[in-house]
Amino acid sequence: MTQHDPALISAALAGIERALNQAIALSPTSHDELAGLAGTVLGVEVTTVDLTVYLDIISGTEARLMTHCELPTAAFVRGTVEDFASLASSKDPAAVLINSGIELEGNSGSLIALQQVISRMDIDWEAPLVATLGDVMGHQIAETLRSMFRWGESAHSSLRRQISEFVLEEARLTPPKAELEYFFDAVQSLSMQVDRVQNKLEKLRAKVEQKRGQA
């Protein structure tokens, strides 16, 4: 018998699947890219919660999420929630796949292709607003939301910059990146010099023991 109540998992997946298909519908530029992956099934096992989910890309406009799948999977990945979060948000998914704790079986190409389709998705949030509220009202609300979003992004990056400057330059809580890199280089250089000296000492000791043996 399954550990989780299948009804609970199915309900959650039904909601996610609906949102995913809605997002795909609102991103027409992704349809051709997804169509290229049609028929691909990807399996994901989240070890943190002991849950396996399959993503079946039915067509360029529809995907299905399942907890049970008997179709052959192009790729099967296994990892923790944190691993998958870093993979989803990474600009270099191949590096994350290699360096993180994610285990991969099958073809990584289809997984990376899907991650790139998702990262390139350009969702037209204005379309449902216009369809519901009409052209004028929908567009105005969308513009307001866009400007709020832009302001939020700008405020976020400005805040990050200012915090970084305060921590590094004013409070001197951590050393600057360049200083830290110089220190690491110096440590590495010292480590190599110590290794060389140790090698020379070993050689000298070997020579001394050899001469003692001859005497």
Next chain:
Amino acid sequence: MTDDTTSTPHEEENTTDFGFSRVNRGDKAGMVRGVFDSVAGRYDLMNDLMSGGIHRIWKRFTIELSAVRTGQTVLDIAGGTGDLAAKFSRLVGPEGQVILADINAAMLTVGRDRLIDKGATGNVQVVQADAQALPFDDNSIDCITIAFGLRNVTDKAMALRSMLRVLRPGGRLLVLEFSTPTSALLGKLYDQYSFQILPAMGRLIAQDAESYRYLAESIRQHPDQETLLEMMEVAGFANCRYHNMTGGVVALHQGFKA
């Protein structure tokens, strides 16, 4: 209709349950038909209201577990208003076939109309059939589903044997049915809901409290998870197992034809 408190062993053989009552075996199909004739028009609405829409989730998991693929033949017994058949129609594609079967003509009529409205037409057949004597060739079906229908069948063992006969070797049967809650507390709440709220909702929405009282009673008379599992094994199904859903309120049994 007879009462089970006064039945003799001979009468036991000739009678079967109809809710909490005992009726002649020959009469049950007609009485069940009467219930579903009464509720057919508002069956889906009532299902949504009674289960809070959860019946769609139970059916979604059933479709997942069916693993139906393009080109296969699927038989949906007691398919009623055709919600499972519509989903299977998309999954099997134009090369496959879905047979929507029900003993009740009123439910089939509603189901057929819904399927036409959903555009599921080219690969769907609608057949009025008795689950105990399925009118299909031996070894002709890849997957059989029966959702919330087995408890209304007079001779369940006979129906299971009939399903096994028409399944192809390797084919699977999925029985989605109300079952026995796994927790005592949930069982008590469920009893209150079934015998107090359910008939009241039936009276308000479908103007038919009796039919919905029968539905609640028939659920209690249905075999529990382990008993149904054993019945499937006795009928000849292999690799039988079940999944409890919503704390055992519903169970999905699965068995294969070896």
